[in-house]
Amino acid sequence: MNIFEHRPETAPTTDDGSTRAETLLLATHNLGKGRELAQALAGLPYRVVTLAEQGIRATIEEVGATFEENAILKASAYAAMSGLLTLADDSGLEVAALGGEPGVHSARYGGPSLDDAARNTLLLERVRDLPPAQRAARFVGVIALAEPGGKPVVFRGTCEGTLALAPRGTNGFGYDPVFIPQGEQRTMAELSLEEKAALSHRGKAIAQARAWLAARGGGQR
Numbered sequence: 001m002n003i004f005e006h007r008p009e010t011a012p013t014t015d016d017g018s019t020r021a022e023t024l025l026l027a028t029h030n031l032g033k034g035r036e037l038a039q040a041l042a043g044l045p046y047r048v049v050t051l052a053e054q055g056i057r058a059t060i061e062e063v064g065a066t067f068e069e070n071a072i073l074k075a076s077a078y079a080a081m082s083g084l085l086t087l088a089d090d091s092g093l094e095v096a097a098l099g100g101e102p103g104v105h106s107a108r109y110g111g112p113s114l115d116d117a118a119r120n121t122l123l124l125e126r127v128r129d130l131p132p133a134q135r136a137a138r139f140v141g142v143i144a145l146a147e148p149g150g151k152p153v154v155f156r157g158t159c160e161g162t163l164a165l166a167p168r169g170t171n172g173f174g175y176d177p178v179f180i181p182q183g184e185q186r187t188m189a190e191l192s193l194e195e196k197a198a199l200s201h202r203g204k205a206i207a208q209a210r211a212w213l214a215a216r217g218g219g220q221r
């Protein structure tokens with residue numbers, strides 16, 4: 001799967017042929033996430049590269065208690081490994097009736113042997129007997145940007161909604177088939193990439209990160 005649908009073949013160059021754009025490392029191993037982030041970063045004056053392209057296979061232990069802590073852990077660790085300005089995303093689904101779970105444990109909810117479909121089945125099973133009013137859920141996405149050795153910045157976006165009665169749709173990833181955003185009849189997995197970006201937690205967080213990156217400027221330093 002190529003997460004870059006919009007990346008130009010070559011980075012912008014100066015008259016003497018050197019690369020003008022600063023490199024930005026997109027630090028996620030999650031392809032669905034990577035695709036949304038890459039699309040949202042298109043057009044900025046940065047040369048966006050992935051962990052795979054940098055030959056980085058390491059995963060970072062997400063020991064933080066909050067999305068912010070984990071996003072910073074990932075951005076800082078991958079910035080130190082790569083020597084590059086780095087963007088990381090920590091995100092998840094909070095269900096109020098389950099005390100905020102899966103929350104920061106969203107990626108491994110139910111144990112490491114489950115895939116996305118099995119996690120969705122488990123989640124719906126746990127809320128099966130709840131009345132509609134208690135099926136409220138919220139996606140949270142936090143993006144951290146860090147330079148090697150620098151102080152990271154973070155941006156948060158949320159998307160309110162409810163849990164569907166059964167999974168629907170094949171777009172997106174993770175919990176998208178069981179989440180109905182407020183004001184929608186469709187699940188997040190029934191929205192196009194563009195529709196999801198316009199209302200999602202990640203879309204809102206990346207819009208702030210984009211503005212920060214644009215203001216900072218990505219020219220050669």
Ligand code: ITT
Binds near residue numbers: 062091106172173175
């Ligand atoms: P990286 O740490 O490598 O980025 P990860 O999948 O482990 O990948 P997280 O720790 O942030 O990332 O876990 C996020 C999980 O939350 C993800 O695996 C999904 O299960 C869920 N999630 C986050 N954003 C989502 C979205 O937009 N749609 C559906 N599920 C989402």
